[in-house]
Amino acid sequence: MLPLFGLIIGIILGLVLNIPIPPAYVRYLGIAILAALDSSFGGLRASLEKTFEDRLFITGFFSNTLMAAFIVYVGDQLGIGELYLAAVVAFGVRLFRNLGIIRRYIF
């Protein structure tokens, strides 16, 4: 229950705070969300596999999110806009793999 509460409170907080993001950084926000989703599902999977570790999860979440945004940023600076796609594909693949594993545990 607590993770669900956390998610709902987070969404409400975000809506209420309404942090303005410059249009130029919307792409980084998007990739950061993808990374965060990936980490969250990873954590869920780990907890189902009983291999969950707080430290690993937290650091993984932050490093993944920040690094994803950073890599896309670097790609944009170097003129490799395709790096964004690479990150999306990588995270997408991991996301679906994690989802699949979670599904196998639940059902």
Next chain:
Amino acid sequence: MEVLNFRMPKGHVSLAFVLLILGILLSTSFNTHRHLRRSTTELRKKGLIEVVKDLENDRNVLKDQLQDLSTDINKFEEKAAAEEGVLASFTGELKSQKLAAGFLPVVGPGVAVTLGDSPQIPAGKDPSNYIIHDYDLRVVVNALWAGGAEAIAINNQRLISTSSIRCAGNTILVNYTRLASPYKVKAIGSPEKLIESLNQNYEVKPLLKGYAKALALSIETREVSKHKLPAYNGSIGVEYAQAIEKEN
């Protein structure tokens, strides 16, 4: 924390924390995108408003142009009308001049004088006494002019200012056209005045009263309430006469 950890499944606190941050990210992204959409529509709106304003300006300019052009058209139309008026007066003047000069067929009341040669020339008499001569026609025509005739034609040859009536052998030339007896002299004018003029002319009177009977010439004069005279159809060559410009 110890109690919580005890009751919660392992890692749920950190999971909740992470999901909280994820939630913030999600809603922020959502908000941003919504804002972006709105701002783009606002931007579009602004652009459209400017386009509308530009078009309105254009329309106003065009309206002004239209007004200018229509006033121009009015001016031109007035001018044209004035010119047409001038033209019309010129045309009218030309018509009256032509009418007076004999270049238009005319119709009106007047008299018709028919002069014919004697049908029989008695033997032993001078035949030239029994025919109509050019001078007979001349005196008649002269009397008619004197009686205020406005148009005269002999056998459909309209007399104009340069017309002559002269003898050419057995025939009479009018406007260089041979005429033969009987000679029908048609005149337009006041019938009474013309008749009076004919009857009182000292040259015509003996012709009508005396010779006609004596020489069996068929001369008939009658009033006409309405008859037609043709237009002069010859050429007019004014070679030597030059118009004198008005001196200031």
